[in-house]
Amino acid sequence: MALPSLPLQQHLPSTSALAFGCMGLGGTWDDTPYTEAHVAHAHAAVEAALDIGVTLFDHADIYTRGKAESVFGELMRRQPSLRDRVVLQSKCGIRFEDEEGPKRFDLSREYIVAATEASLRRLGTERLDILLLHRPDPLWEPEEIALAFRQLREQGKVRHFGVSNMNAGQMAWLSRSLDQPLVVNQFEIGLGHLEPIESGTTFNDVQAGTRPGALAWAGTLEHCQQHGIQVQAWASLARGRFSGETARDPADEAARRLVHTVAERHGVSTEGVLLAWLMRHPARIQPVIGSSHPARIRACADALRLTLTRGEWYALYEAARGHALP
Template identity: 65%
Template structure:
């Protein structure tokens, strides 16, 4: 098994995270149904079966229903809360009568969002709060004060971010008394920007990959400062399920066959092989697909296999 250099705050939860966005039924709001509870229970049990202990939420998932249905699972199983850690995100607001869809990292919104999350989950504390998206109007000192109050009242143990690059993390960290513990980015064989930011730097390929350059230094900043990287979208929305779909999908399946495992496990193992110890976030609500990820921590891709998948997914030779 490959050795995973997890951040000290994450060594007790293991290398995989379960993302709860698929739980809670539709996005229409309203109460959760018994069918929603049954679906969530099956997915969570599958995640627990493969050793997952960290469950990732956001206040907006299913307009609060993802947290609400998970809270119902906690209510029905008194021992569940003690076996897991809870992470949630805030900062995205849906369009309403006041304004269009927007980001809001004001102290008022952060604290109100946390109170809503705690109520829906039926708990008195979340272990990690992530700021969901960068807010152009964010004032780091205001965020620091909000987190200070949440920490002092025991509502939040640790603070992290999501979808922030190195400069944004450094700017926010400059006002915080405690270190940011996590950054959740979209990283997968279908989303290579964070890696390409390094490999195409100072090469003409960079001009063809402008989205990648925004992430320059982000992986390195996280490793230097002990920020745990988490990868949402880690299964690439099923893009590699069909080996006939592309050369990259064929490579994934061939590597899976060589290791006698599933393509899903290979997609996650590819992320785990990175020296940052990236934690893949599994977002499927399908128990079968969750179970298909079980081997991810038990197989070790060689350097050659890792690059084979990377280059195949890029669709272009490295510079």
């Protein structure tokens, strides 16, 4: 059965149903230089992703302090044809503590442009296919962001723009100042983080208070569907909470058992079940694979051949939330 098209494929037709998140590449989150072993690790992970049809590779300027981009850039330097096979996406807007202040978010025009240019240098490419704003900045000025986007687009450095970790109201506020659409919103969603879904199912019930922060996501999935914005799910594998042989938290045990039961029923991996659960949503969610282990990456391909029934989807939802819907 053919998978339905993604909203993002309207803009970038070669975009794959699954994305690969590069956060685990490049070594440690400090200034220690990456080594040839880190390049080999990245090569194995990227090849595994390519083998299962992944074309979108998701970066951020902060991942391993820039080394994730640098290592990926090294792969493209060694294999120049790789650039034409991938959709490159990166994020900016988070700054680590420095002499100017503590860890903070910065969506000023100057920082967006400077951070993007630094990412391009590390990746060794002339353009990003997509640039995302990594986190909302309480001091942001949408008109200033619009100027940064326009400058980067006119210079040929970025083709499309999006956001990450923003709710419907923030996207609508920003979009008022832009002269082109936001094409992506990447946020945490999945069996391990139900808040964006809970905000729609329990908003008028006492259960709405059972998940702090759920109401902040009210209308976000619907806004993305209405405006053709691609929802990308980070932490889509829930950091192994439901796919392992034992549950680290007893509260996850019922959901973990059910994930394994569904996987056995369909003859697929537990990773495939977790991603298929996301992809069953009508928002056409694009899961971002966070693991850099080749075997686990390849196991994710099972999601492409599994369509959960409505009953299975709700059974997993109920198990993950820990009690029945109202």
